[in-house]
Amino acid sequence: MPKFTVEESRFRREWFDLVETPDQWKELDRIGAVKGESDPIRVENCRTGRMGVAKPGPVKAHQDYFCRAAHEKLAYDLAYLLELPVSPVVLWREGAPDPYKRGRSISAWAFEQSLTWKAADASGFITPAQTEAARSIISAMRAFHIWIGDRDRETHQIGIDLAAGTGELRVSFYDHSSSMSYIWSSDDAETQTLPTYFPLPDLREIMLETADRIAALPESQIRELAMRIKEPYLPDVTRHRILSNLLRRKAKLREILTAAHRTEDRRRNG
Amino acid sequence: MADNVEAIQIGRLDVSRITYHTNLQHSFGLIIPLGVIAELTVGSWRALGLISRSALSDEELRAIAGVLRDRLRDPFAFLAQQFDWALAETQAGEALSSLSQRFADSMFIAPPQGHQVRKVLPQSASVGSAILADLRRERDEEFYLMLAEMAEVREPVSSDDRTRLLSRCAA
Numbered sequence A: 001m002p003k004f005t006v007e008e009s010r011f012r013r014e015w016f017d018l019v020e021t022p023d024q025w026k027e028l029d030r031i032g033a034v035k036g037e038s039d040p041i042r043v044e045n046c047r048t049g050r051m052g053v054a055k056p057g058p059v060k061a062h063q064d065y066f067c068r069a070a071h072e073k074l075a076y077d078l079a080y081l082l083e084l085p086v087s088p089v090v091l092w093r094e095g096a097p098d099p100y101k102r103g104r105s106i107s108a109w110a111f112e113q114s115l116t117w118k119a120a121d122a123s124g125f126i127t128p129a130q131t132e133a134a135r136s137i138i139s140a141m142r143a144f145h146i147w148i149g150d151r152d153r154e155t156h157q158i159g160i161d162l163a164a165g166t167g168e169l170r171v172s173f174y175d176h177s178s179s180m181s182y183i184w185s186s187d188d189a190e191t192q193t194l195p196t197y198f199p200l201p202d203l204r205e206i207m208l209e210t211a212d213r214i215a216a217l218p219e220s221q222i223r224e225l226a227m228r229i230k231e232p233y234l235p236d237v238t239r240h241r242i243l244s245n246l247l248r249r250k251a252k253l254r255e256i257l258t259a260a261h262r263t264e265d266r267r268r269n270g
Numbered sequence B: 001m002a003d004n005v006e007a008i009q010i011g012r013l014d015v016s017r018i019t020y021h022t023n024l025q026h027s028f029g030l031i032i033p034l035g036v037i038a039e040l041t042v043g044s045w046r047a048l049g050l051i052s053r054s055a056l057s058d059e060e061l062r063a064i065a066g067v068l069r070d071r072l073r074d075p076f077a078f079l080a081q082q083f084d085w086a087l088a089e090t091q092a093g094e095a096l097s098s099l100s101q102r103f104a105d106s107m108f109i110a111p112p113q114g115h116q117v118r119k120v121l122p123q124s125a126s127v128g129s130a131i132l133a134d135l136r137r138e139r140d141e142e143f144y145l146m147l148a149e150m151a152e153v154r155e156p157v158s159s160d161d162r163t164r165l166l167s168r169c170a171a
Helices: A006-017 A068-081 A117-122 A128-133 A135-147 A204-215 A219-227 A236-251 A253-268 B058-062 B075-089 B095-102 B127-149
Strands: A025-030 A041-045 A051-055 A089-092 A104-108 A114-116 A158-161 A171-173 B009-021 B031-042 B045-053 B107-109 B113-119 B159-167
Touching: A006 A068, A025 A051, A051 A068, A068 A089, A068 A104, A068 A219, A068 A236, A114 A117, A117 A158, A117 B095, A128 A135, A135 A171, A135 A204, A135 A236, A135 A253, A204 A236, A204 A253, A219 A236, A236 A253, B009 B095, B009 B127, B031 B075, B031 B095, B031 B113, B031 B127, B045 B075, B045 B127, B075 B095, B075 B159, B095 B107, B113 B127, B127 B159
Parallel strands: none
Antiparallel strands: A025 A041, A041 A051, A051 A104, A089 A104, A114 A158, A158 A171, B009 B031, B009 B107, B009 B113, B031 B045, B045 B159
16 A cells, blocks of 8 residues: 655645635646546645646536536545545635536645656556556555546556656556546446556455455545535535445445456456 | 639647646746647648757756656657657647647646648648748747746757658558
8 A cells, every 4th residue: 555755644634634725726737638638727826836736627617517626526535534545636616606617626746746657658667567566556546446436547647756766656546537426327326347457457355455445434434525525516416426326336346346357357258 | 713823721730848847746846848849730731840958957857856867868869759659649630639648747748739720732842841841930939939938948958850741641
């Protein structure tokens, strides 16, 4: 499991406790440019100078059916409870509900210097040993993503710490907007699990251990995290749908993973 | 009407700045200007051009994390690999947006900024030269503008460049 520095742990706690930023943030430049993404914008905290990434951007601001910001915040909060390396997120009310119908979130950068796993791998920066060493955390995060119904996973959503040198890579996960109510259309939605996106197979034992840790989370704590995200970020009916699915799926996550593994084995064996 | 009036071709020219952010978390981090990449599509033609610094100062290199420092001693060599990837793996008009999605953190390729172009292309062997001249002009203007805007670079800058022209019809 990841080791956070003292400063990282302090900051992660601070943004876990903070639902919505009270600070002024300045919008800087756009980041990324692929159709269908969240149109994110680099932002700077006017008081502290901390940088982050706000989304959605103006192109997606009108999408009132898509609670991107709420998904980002809740995914971080749940990952925090599990000590999983999702980059810290707070909600940002500026510009809501007009033009930002469902508000915005700000994600902190996990590392001072970072590349995505995909870009680093394509550029030859990641050794086979580092890929092998990352399997544990990737597998743990796979269980987490399956729990929250996040089917939009790719290695470009994993940031790596460039300060790591040739040792084990520190990683952080971004972009959980297309999860939960984006996928779940009813209170007891079925969610298809996808094969891994990582170059190496899952470590199934790690996935099942993570499922057990998720199952052990107190229901009251998950309810509390969902309840503190209010309008305009999350309408009541959507919160109810998210909670219903999170609680139901947490109880049977081991079963969901085992079924997914069986499907993978069948696919592999023809 | 005269027979030698050629059709107007509509196309697009985009440029993206390439920078390196030495501290993503705080605003006081050094941002190192590296280069500019440009793409021009018009008619059946696609042109891609890169201009980049070929060396960094010692101070800039010290600010880059270990894994990348050696690779960025010659930024052009590193960026030329990305250029070749974009040329081979992306559709015409999509190179810069694909690169900006790929490098959206410390190595930062900005989302493309551009404009429509309307051109009458000569029906001769010089058509390629005309397209590349347009591409180079805008790419290089953006590069030197970026260097001038970023006060960190005060010394003469060595640079290198690469351009490629493809005819979609010929391909």
